[in-house]
Amino acid sequence: MKENKEIQPIDELFRQSLEGHSPPPPPGVWKKIRIQLGKGGTSPWQFLTSSVGIIIVSAVILIVAGLLVFNTYFSATPLSETGNVITSSKIKTQGINNIKNSNSGIKTHTSKDHAPSVPNQLTGNPAITPSSLIALSKSAKPGSDDVNSLENPIKSNPSANHKNAAFREANITDSEGLTDQRSNKLTAPAAGMVKSGKVIPVQPEKNATSSLTDNLLPENLKNNLPEVLATLQQEQEKAITSETGSWGDGQGSAIASLVPVEEKPAPETGSIPEEGKVISSSNPEVVWGNNHPGTSDNPGISDISHPPANSGPAINPNLSHPNPFSYSIGIIGSIGQVLVNGLNPNNFYSVNVLAGISHKKLNAGIETGIGYTQYKDRGIFEFEYRKTDTTGYKGYSLFNAYDSSYLFVFKPVTSNRQIFVDTNTRFSYTYLKVPLYFTKQIFQFGQLDLGIKTGPSCDMLITRKEVQPEYSLPGSQFISLKNNSNTMLSTSWQWLVAPQISWNISNNLFFRFEPAIVFYLNNLYNTKDKPLATPYGIGIWTGLWYRF
Amino acid sequence: MQEYKLISGCISGHRKAQSELYALYAGKFYGICLRYASCQAEAEDMLQEGFIKIFSSLKSYRAEGSFEGWMKRIIVNNALNHIRSHFRHLNTTSFEDVDVENLQETEDEVPTFEQIPIEILLRFVQGLPEGYRMVFNLYVFENYTHKQIAELCSISENTSKTQLMRARNLLQKKIIGISQHAILQP
Numbered sequence: 001m002k003e004n005k006e007i008q009p010i011d012e013l014f015r016q017s018l019e020g021h022s023p024p025p026p027p028g029v030w031k032k033i034r035i036q037l038g039k040g041g042t043s044p045w046q047f048l049t050s051s052v053g054i055i056i057v058s059a060v061i062l063i064v065a066g067l068l069v070f071n072t073y074f075s076a077t078p079l080s081e082t083g084n085v086i087t088s089s090k091i092k093t094q095g096i097n098n099i100k101n102s103n104s105g106i107k108t109h110t111s112k113d114h115a116p117s118v119p120n121q122l123t124g125n126p127a128i129t130p131s132s133l134i135a136l137s138k139s140a141k142p143g144s145d146d147v148n149s150l151e152n153p154i155k156s157n158p159s160a161n162h163k164n165a166a167f168r169e170a171n172i173t174d175s176e177g178l179t180d181q182r183s184n185k186l187t188a189p190a191a192g193m194v195k196s197g198k199v200i201p202v203q204p205e206k207n208a209t210s211s212l213t214d215n216l217l218p219e220n221l222k223n224n225l226p227e228v229l230a231t232l233q234q235e236q237e238k239a240i241t242s243e244t245g246s247w248g249d250g251q252g253s254a255i256a257s258l259v260p261v262e263e264k265p266a267p268e269t270g271s272i273p274e275e276g277k278v279i280s281s282s283n284p285e286v287v288w289g290n291n292h293p294g295t296s297d298n299p300g301i302s303d304i305s306h307p308p309a310n311s312g313p314a315i316n317p318n319l320s321h322p323n324p325f326s327y328s329i330g331i332i333g334s335i336g337q338v339l340v341n342g343l344n345p346n347n348f349y350s351v352n353v354l355a356g357i358s359h360k361k362l363n364a365g366i367e368t369g370i371g372y373t374q375y376k377d378r379g380i381f382e383f384e385y386r387k388t389d390t391t392g393y394k395g396y397s398l399f400n401a402y403d404s405s406y407l408f409v410f411k412p413v414t415s416n417r418q419i420f421v422d423t424n425t426r427f428s429y430t431y432l433k434v435p436l437y438f439t440k441q442i443f444q445f446g447q448l449d450l451g452i453k454t455g456p457s458c459d460m461l462i463t464r465k466e467v468q469p470e471y472s473l474p475g476s477q478f479i480s481l482k483n484n485s486n487t488m489l490s491t492s493w494q495w496l497v498a499p500q501i502s503w504n505i506s507n508n509l510f511f512r513f514e515p516a517i518v519f520y521l522n523n524l525y526n527t528k529d530k531p532l533a534t535p536y537g538i539g540i541w542t543g544l545w546y547r548f
Numbered sequence: 549m550q551e552y553k554l555i556s557g558c559i560s561g562h563r564k565a566q567s568e569l570y571a572l573y574a575g576k577f578y579g580i581c582l583r584y585a586s587c588q589a590e591a592e593d594m595l596q597e598g599f600i601k602i603f604s605s606l607k608s609y610r611a612e613g614s615f616e617g618w619m620k621r622i623i624v625n626n627a628l629n630h631i632r633s634h635f636r637h638l639n640t641t642s643f644e645d646v647d648v649e650n651l652q653e654t655e656d657e658v659p660t661f662e663q664i665p666i667e668i669l670l671r672f673v674q675g676l677p678e679g680y681r682m683v684f685n686l687y688v689f690e691n692y693t694h695k696q697i698a699e700l701c702s703i704s705e706n707t708s709k710t711q712l713m714r715a716r717n718l719l720q721k722k723i724i725g726i727s728q729h730a731i732l733q734p
Contacts (some may be wrong), residue, residue, distance in 0.1 A: 011688045017669050025574035
């Protein structure tokens, strides 16, 4: 049963006056609550302002950027640059007769298991593999030393190892004979064949090439050689176009197994072949297999031979596969304003040193570096003065029933207080800027490039200087000073968008001009003191760049 | 921000939502705390503790009744607990058992409040002894009955009535004192 409440006039009067009373909360309470909630309270963006957040985000950005660059570089780089395969251009230029298996050439395997099968569709013969070639050789010269060498060169010559088993270029041609390149090599002065430390004289005759073919290749292979070579060429083309990078493991073995190699003497023999000594055309005592690219101290024949006159232009790997990236470095200055609707603009300026990497084909790149940004932020101070010619105050002096010393004086009769807001005092905030901008060139007019630049940057507060304002009102008494300034964040995440105008002064030097808009992703000001409207920045970024 | 979004944001621990909730209700609740506290500093402590309890109890909010009412109950209960703990600390007795039958209302006329500012009225309430203040607040502002107050404060109904009566008498005297001693400074 509900109790009947006895409401007296004094109750009613207090209730009417105080029930809806909503004074402004004291300023420090929320801060205390926030601190107390700190352990459990999470904001989706708050971690970005912490040191750990900055490190994590920066690391993620760097890793992603690095992976992008890495992937772009390696996907854009021909496989030949990695030393795995020869390029299609080489093959087209030099043909199958000039397959190079030198420093940038094919990595071969001695393992038979890795050798691919190359079916000979034209002749219907069994697939040609290094092992099948070996088998053919066996059948051609059973029991000979060469067969042993062919099967297992290392076994047949234990002293042959990675270094001393020289890898030599072979010029495989049709059954008619060797190419001019072969001929050139064969006619090189003091040419000779080294076999187990023994220099074998070279027959300089041109028709020696056919004798080499005759001696080296078994009968049944010789008959099918054109078809075999055609098949091999097809396989090479396939491998190159697939760009799998495993070319050298498979098809390369097939070719390489056809390549006779010169065996260098074992170190213990003390016999080192002279430079220019090449495979003897007349001597069949050559070792097959275990081909190995020449090393700096043990170059292949291709390194010591003159390029053939009719084998097309000499191929410089550096020229045929230029670096797809260009690198640049620049010093950039900026000046601009932070704009907030309803407030006076605040100035900022910065100096940055940036390094850029751009992809030549894509006309896109990234820029990063370090910068120093200073914001000249307006303070907002509220001065309260009382005019001395006041008419006085109305107040109550109250004596508490229990404490007679209890005295109140309040509420002036007329408001003679004057409040002045000062926004001329400037605060100086200095930030360290770490940007990561993405650039894209859109089009080019002569020396003028137009592009776009966008990306984030992280500004970390270094110093903050606050100047105390001075203001005096003549004939008045100072009462109080309130600081209503918007305080800036210790870490500000920003996003810049700018059209990019570049003027190429020379091949390497260019001037860049960028009118930009900056968006402050987590606001520029502390949540507690931030202005009502969202700030944004406009400015000019300009500087000189040097392209390497 | 809509109320349910605000609540869910606070439950998720989002600082922005918590800040908004505080900004919305801090003034109102501070006014309540000022009535229960003896001074501003104590009111600030009550407000702080009250909001911490609100944020930590939000998960148990069942959306039965108004959200503001739910928060207000937390603030009031917290204020009462705060006063009780303060009593223990001071080791004083705030509730005086007085024979209600013998208690007489003051016969002085209640002056009008129109000219007395809220700050002064608040001071009057704050100047009441803790026991009187609690009962007066609960009875007048929270609309509790003496029975409810007795249960809430672990006192008898008679004690509650006594406290209320005394509070009224004191307040009335203070108001009369104001009207008698009001000085108009030229």
